[in-house]
Amino acid sequence: MSELIPQAEAGPIVEALCERFGVSxxxxxxxxxxxxxxxxxxMRNTHDSEARNAAVIGLHIATVAGAVKPxxxxxxxxxxxxxxxxIPVTSTEARELIAGLNEFPATSALENVTDGYVALSCDGQSxxxxxxxxxxxxxxxxxxxxxxxxxV
Amino acid sequence: xxxEQTEIAKAKTLEIPELYLERxxxxxxxxxxxxxxxxxxLAKAFRVNPLRAEVADVQDRMARYGAELTQCQWYSDAFVCxxxxxxxxxxxxxxxxxxxxxxxxxxxxxxxxxxTSADLVLDACAAPGSKTTxxxxxxRDEGALFANEPNFGRTRSLKGNLARCGIFNATITNYDLLQxxxxxxxxxxxxxxxxxxxxxxxxxxxxxxxxRPERSLKYMNLQKQLIRKGFELLRPGGALVxxxxxxxxxxxxxxxxFLLRNxxxxxxxxxxxxxxxxxxxxxxxxxxxxxxxKRAARIWPHHNDTNGFFxxxxxxxx
Numbered sequence: 436m437s438e439l440i441p442q443a444e445a446g447p448i449v450e451a452l453c454e455r456f457g458v459s460x461x462x463x464x465x466x467x468x469x470x471x472x473x474x475x476x477x478m479r480n481t482h483d484s485e486a487r488n489a490a491v492i493g494l495h496i497a498t499v500a501g502a503v504k505p506x507x508x509x510x511x512x513x514x515x516x517x518x519x520x521x522i523p524v525t526s527t528e529a530r531e532l533i534a535g536l537n538e539f540p541a542t543s544a545l546e547n548v549t550d551g552y553v554a555l556s557c558d559g560q561s562x563x564x565x566x567x568x569x570x571x572x573x574x575x576x577x578x579x580x581x582x583x584x585x586x587v
Numbered sequence: 588x589x590x591e592q593t594e595i596a597k598a599k600t601l602e603i604p605e606l607y608l609e610r611x612x613x614x615x616x617x618x619x620x621x622x623x624x625x626x627x628x629l630a631k632a633f634r635v636n637p638l639r640a641e642v643a644d645v646q647d648r649m650a651r652y653g654a655e656l657t658q659c660q661w662y663s664d665a666f667v668c669x670x671x672x673x674x675x676x677x678x679x680x681x682x683x684x685x686x687x688x689x690x691x692x693x694x695x696x697x698x699x700x701x702x703t704s705a706d707l708v709l710d711a712c713a714a715p716g717s718k719t720t721x722x723x724x725x726x727r728d729e730g731a732l733f734a735n736e737p738n739f740g741r742t743r744s745l746k747g748n749l750a751r752c753g754i755f756n757a758t759i760t761n762y763d764l765l766q767x768x769x770x771x772x773x774x775x776x777x778x779x780x781x782x783x784x785x786x787x788x789x790x791x792x793x794x795x796x797x798x799r800p801e802r803s804l805k806y807m808n809l810q811k812q813l814i815r816k817g818f819e820l821l822r823p824g825g826a827l828v829x830x831x832x833x834x835x836x837x838x839x840x841x842x843x844x845f846l847l848r849n850x851x852x853x854x855x856x857x858x859x860x861x862x863x864x865x866x867x868x869x870x871x872x873x874x875x876x877x878x879x880x881k882r883a884a885r886i887w888p889h890h891n892d893t894n895g896f897f898x899x900x901x902x903x904x905x
Contacts, residue, residue: 466755480729480755490739491746491759511681512639512753533680562681579747585675586652 437469437477437492448476451503452496455552457518466493474499505564507576510554514561519547521554521561522572526587529557532565532574535581539565539572557587601626604798607785611834614868615887624889629789633673633684634692635664636752638724640683648678660861665692682751687717688790690886690896694830695721697857697900698775701826705774706730711764711817712779714741716748722777723754735760735767764816772822780810782831782838786895789888803837810842818850821903826855830898834885836871839897843867843883844876851904856882863890867899 440448445468453460469477469492479493496509514521522541524532532539532555539555541548550568552575554561565572603625608618615621635645642664649656652671659665667689678684695702695718702708702725713719713734723732734749734757736742742761749757760767783802784794814829821827829846831838846852858864867883869876883899 478755479758489758490742490761491749491757493757494750494753494755508750508753529677557677560677560681562677580680580751582680583675584677584680586671587677 437471437489440468440470440476448497448499448503452505452509455503455505456513456516456520456554457547458513458516462513462516468496469493470499471495476503504575505552505554507563507580510561510564514554514556517554517561520549520551520567521556522548522565522567523556526557529555529562530584530587532563533576533581533587534583535574535576535578537574539574541567541570541572599626601788601792601795603788604795606800607795607798610800614834614836614871615889616865617889620889621887624892625788627789629688629894630667630669630892631673631686632659632665632667632689633679633686634662634721635666636682636685636720636724637664638728639681639753640678645678645683649673649676649684652676659689661859662692662696665689680751682753685717685720685748685752687721689891689893690786690832691717692721693859693886693896694718694777694779694828694898695725697859697898698777698826698828699725701775702726707733707771707773709733709735709767709771709773709776709817709820710779711735711767711777711813711820712737712781713745713759714738715744716752718777718779719745719757720748720752720754723749723752723756726756728754728756730756732757733760733771733773734758735762735764737761737763764813767816767820769819771820772825773820774822774825776817776821776825776827777830778813778817778827779830780806780813780838780842782806782810782833783835784832786832786834786886786888786897789894800835800837803833803835806833807837807841810838811845814842814846815850818846818852818901818903823903824905825903827852827901827903828898829901830896832894832896834887834895834897836868836874839885839899840868840871840876840880840883841874843899843901844874844880846901847877847879852901853904854879854882855900855902857884857900865890867897 864884886896
């Protein structure tokens with residue numbers, strides 16, 4: 436079951452995501468946020484239809500557990516608007532990460548990137564979320580979405 | 588031999604049960620072509636997800652991977668893909684494309700006009716989400732789409748595919764459709780009913796294993812309940828799309844005829860330019876169907892190089 440998050444509580448979640456990736460809050464204007472189990476935040480277009488005993492409402496965009504952790508969906512969908520904390524990788528590296536490589540050494544000269552959640556990008560497309568700490572990116576791609584790609 | 592060559596060789600020697608041919612030979616226009624198509628594996632197809640990607644960009648990237656694409660004349664978002672497995676591409680991972688059989692794209696497509704302006708839509712048997720994600724795209728991710736899947740285990744794949752395709756307007760519910768709460772009145776309802784799947788032989792030759800005509804009887808009873816419930820959830824003037832991947836009249840015309848005889852419903856013929864549709868049967872064995880059943884559509888595998896399929900677009904009287 437998911438519950439609508441009141442505006443006063445949704446604001447800080449949106450602000451945390453916008454602040455981290457340098458995106459405009461306007462992107463969220465036509466959406467409502469819902470709280471599911473285990474701190475999962477779902478985003479749905481604003482519509483007054485009644486959601487009856489819904490298993491899932493909208494799209495999982497983040498998880499709140501102390502900090503706000505962006506989801507893979509959030510990075511893939513809104514990544515084109517990000518202007519900081521994006522790390523470009525080669526197609527070979529992208530293939531390895533999507534297949535399940537757990538850690539990845541970030542190059543030293545990264546501009547506009549600080550420790551914390553980052554988007555990994557290949558050929559201009561943000562494709563997964565990682566966590567950067569001390570020059571190493573931890574792969575945050577859920578195991579259920581890891582797969583072997585031949586063509587990247 | 589490559590896996591593809593092995594598949595072709597196996598398909599060529601596919602044993603088609605006599606009972607199966609006895610049942611369907613009288614219904615097709617060309618039995619030899621029908622049998623030959625059943626013995627030809629189906630090429631992979633995909634649909635571009637317009638919520639996440641542009642057709643031209645996908646074409647460009649897939650060409651760089653070495654794919655040979657054929658764009659469908661009847662649906663510019665749809666492509667037959669040869670040379671590579673489209674599931675193994677970055678575009679599939681990102682939800683820019685959805686690998687889906689061509690016939691499976693038909694139910695949302697024939698309700699395209701209704702979906703463009705719909706506020707409330709129900710996909711009654713939604714997993715794994717092929718049609719659901721297409722419905723959301725045709726709704727331009729606006730309004731509200733209820734994706735109902737009675738089997739909880741299967742909601743996982745549904746959830747994953749909706750997420751991959753970046754769908755914001757969907758709500759997943761987990762009802763046995765017959766228990767779906769009354770109250771909401773949907774503009775469009777899709778009932779892609781569980782069926783014997785005996786039209787999918789080209790994709791799954793195992794559909795012919797243990798094939799018995801009686802299996803359709805079991806499905807027919809369930810299908811009648813589902814189409815009736817779907818119709819009850821529809822607002823007056825709304826459209827219900829009933830579909831199966833079975834060729835059996837028992838799972839198709841008999842079910843739609845049941846609805847027409849008992850409820851204020853009419854069937855609408857929905858032509859698809861460049862796609863060969865065969866009208867529904869007007870009679871079969873001891874059954875004589877309501878004349879408007881001819882406005883439903885049968886898809887025979889040899890007509891469009893696809894699987895076999897059936898759909899009917901049904902309007903609820905105002």
